[in-house]
Amino acid sequence: MVQQTVTVPNRLGIHARPAALIVKRASSFRSEVTICSGGEEVNAKSIMGVMTLAAGQGTDLIVSASGPDEERAVQEICELVSSGFGED
Amino acid sequence: MGPAFLFEVEELRVSRRLLASADLVQGELQRFDDALALTRSELLAMAGQIGGLIEGRQLIDTHVLLVDDPVLKSDVRRRIKDELLGAESAVSEVLHEVIERFEGMKDPYMRERSEDVRAVGRRVLNKLLGTEREALGRLDAPMVIVARELDPSVTAGLNREQALGFATDIGGSTSHTSILARSLGIPAVVALKDFAGQVRPGQTVIVDGLHGRVILDPDADQIHYYEELRKRYSETHAAIALNAEEPATTADGHAVELSANIEFSQEAESVRRYGGRGVGLFRTEFVHLLSPDSDDEETQFVAYSHALKVLAPDPVIIRTLDLGGDKLFPSPEFHERNPFLGYRAIRISLERPELFRHQLRAVLRASAEGNARLLIPMVTEVSQVLETRSILSEIMDELRSSGTAFDNSIQLGIMVETPATCLAIDLFVPHVDFVSLGTNDLTQYTLAVDRGSPLVAHLFDPLHPAVLRQIDMVVKGCHPAGKWVGICGQMAADPVAVPLLLGLGVNELSVPVSVIPDIKQMIRVMDMPSARRLAAESLLLASGREVRELLRRAIADRFPGILLNGNG
Numbered sequence: 001m002v003q004q005t006v007t008v009p010n011r012l013g014i015h016a017r018p019a020a021l022i023v024k025r026a027s028s029f030r031s032e033v034t035i036c037s038g039g040e041e042v043n044a045k046s047i048m049g050v051m052t053l054a055a056g057q058g059t060d061l062i063v064s065a066s067g068p069d070e071e072r073a074v075q076e077i078c079e080l081v082s083s084g085f086g087e088d
Numbered sequence: 089m090g091p092a093f094l095f096e097v098e099e100l101r102v103s104r105r106l107l108a109s110a111d112l113v114q115g116e117l118q119r120f121d122d123a124l125a126l127t128r129s130e131l132l133a134m135a136g137q138i139g140g141l142i143e144g145r146q147l148i149d150t151h152v153l154l155v156d157d158p159v160l161k162s163d164v165r166r167r168i169k170d171e172l173l174g175a176e177s178a179v180s181e182v183l184h185e186v187i188e189r190f191e192g193m194k195d196p197y198m199r200e201r202s203e204d205v206r207a208v209g210r211r212v213l214n215k216l217l218g219t220e221r222e223a224l225g226r227l228d229a230p231m232v233i234v235a236r237e238l239d240p241s242v243t244a245g246l247n248r249e250q251a252l253g254f255a256t257d258i259g260g261s262t263s264h265t266s267i268l269a270r271s272l273g274i275p276a277v278v279a280l281k282d283f284a285g286q287v288r289p290g291q292t293v294i295v296d297g298l299h300g301r302v303i304l305d306p307d308a309d310q311i312h313y314y315e316e317l318r319k320r321y322s323e324t325h326a327a328i329a330l331n332a333e334e335p336a337t338t339a340d341g342h343a344v345e346l347s348a349n350i351e352f353s354q355e356a357e358s359v360r361r362y363g364g365r366g367v368g369l370f371r372t373e374f375v376h377l378l379s380p381d382s383d384d385e386e387t388q389f390v391a392y393s394h395a396l397k398v399l400a401p402d403p404v405i406i407r408t409l410d411l412g413g414d415k416l417f418p419s420p421e422f423h424e425r426n427p428f429l430g431y432r433a434i435r436i437s438l439e440r441p442e443l444f445r446h447q448l449r450a451v452l453r454a455s456a457e458g459n460a461r462l463l464i465p466m467v468t469e470v471s472q473v474l475e476t477r478s479i480l481s482e483i484m485d486e487l488r489s490s491g492t493a494f495d496n497s498i499q500l501g502i503m504v505e506t507p508a509t510c511l512a513i514d515l516f517v518p519h520v521d522f523v524s525l526g527t528n529d530l531t532q533y534t535l536a537v538d539r540g541s542p543l544v545a546h547l548f549d550p551l552h553p554a555v556l557r558q559i560d561m562v563v564k565g566c567h568p569a570g571k572w573v574g575i576c577g578q579m580a581a582d583p584v585a586v587p588l589l590l591g592l593g594v595n596e597l598s599v600p601v602s603v604i605p606d607i608k609q610m611i612r613v614m615d616m617p618s619a620r621r622l623a624a625e626s627l628l629l630a631s632g633r634e635v636r637e638l639l640r641r642a643i644a645d646r647f648p649g650i651l652l653n654g655n656g
Binding site: 015016017019020023024027042043045046047048049051052054056 | 149150153154156157158159160186189190193194195197198201204205
């Protein structure tokens, strides 16, 4: 399993559009991908899960993946988050 | 009158159905998968229809992801397998838990995401429950449409030939449903609060638009009465349409521009038939919504040229996109607490020059085919007019260098629909060729009354002295500079208000096609000196109610024969 922490940089946080971007990216990997924030862990391929994290600006997210492409999955999702989703 | 067609009733709760045996589980799981697949393709088809509207597509994107959500899916499947629940019961239970979770969230924006879950949930349940709840496009027999609320994104696909009437729980006289009904010439009753919930699909419903009444399961007497009424009504209407050939001129020879508000280019044919002269307001939101995204400019060009060709040499005033407000939620990212005071119309267009350029190019290219004019909505700053002019001249340069024909001297006007433009009309006049009063919005912004709220709808009155004084200011600001003043709000379609508006000096009245004959008849019996007297007297009154009484009395005294039904 691979794990990495990333901080939400954009002002609006993980609202609907960023959540959709994360889910789409996560779904493109065969590995199981989860995101953990404030003790709550959700499936990163579930829009419901990612949206209900309601992670605001400055929140730390722990991205984990396990499976054949775990390395790339964690790396790409962390990059996506730290890019601020093209906002701000 | 006709059988009810229930559109998306707001009910996600279904009765809890248990499977009789575990053998049925496989079949239920299949039903669930099929419903998801159908919902998915329906959403993707909608994304195609919404076209270039990026935000609308993002909303649908979220909906597709909800359909695909692996956690929700396995939750539903588990309930079917382990608890032997029927597919629709399992979906309904999961939906309720999810909605509860969203509604318990701190962030108000996230709380509203429960609406997305509801919207998707309704679609999936519709599939599972079969034919009871259907989409408007599949309306294949004459029916009365009953709904909580209708908005442009759902009525865009409406099979117009088959709609007998509308009955909705939400809305006011200037909400989308009412406007659409008027343009189709069919009855509508809105703001029924809780009607849709009581109607079963196929039940007979009478929509009495004259008296604002609906009757569910009418008895034989009522049916007879309304059949007679409908016959009389269409006879009267046919008789009035005979004035189509007559000019819209007052008894003392004052010519009035009487034109039509349209939303679809195909309506152009009926404008002449009803005796209108051109189009005073071509709303372009529908044309845009229905464009396939790759070729937005082309779709718009085809629509505008059609209307222009059919109506030439009469003018067709094309209003640039008025998105936002109640017309399609423009930004799912940023929730606005007051969308009517927010991101809408020209404010969006100038921030998305690409979308705006497509539209302006389409209008300019079409302008070679007839008498086109441009109208920009929700202007509050002079700079918005100047910016539009400079984009226009850039596009004109492009067209010139590519040898494309267009009308060099196309008129550019602004909607006057905020107190800002009325109070400072002198600042705008030098930069425009004409103005068009949007009295629905002007009334709402002046009186601070949300026209869609049943709680305050009674305070919405375009005859309020504050509104009339602004109309007066606008006319007095425009005429000395040789600029003409039109009005395309609902107010122009109220026969009682016609003498008042002409008396105030308004040059053009633009109304829904179906009321052109009534308005023309009103124009033809009145004379300008009395209209001016009425206007002067109205400006001195203390309330909209007093103005209305004055106008009614004057009309009843002088023209006892005039029809005042339907629009009063």
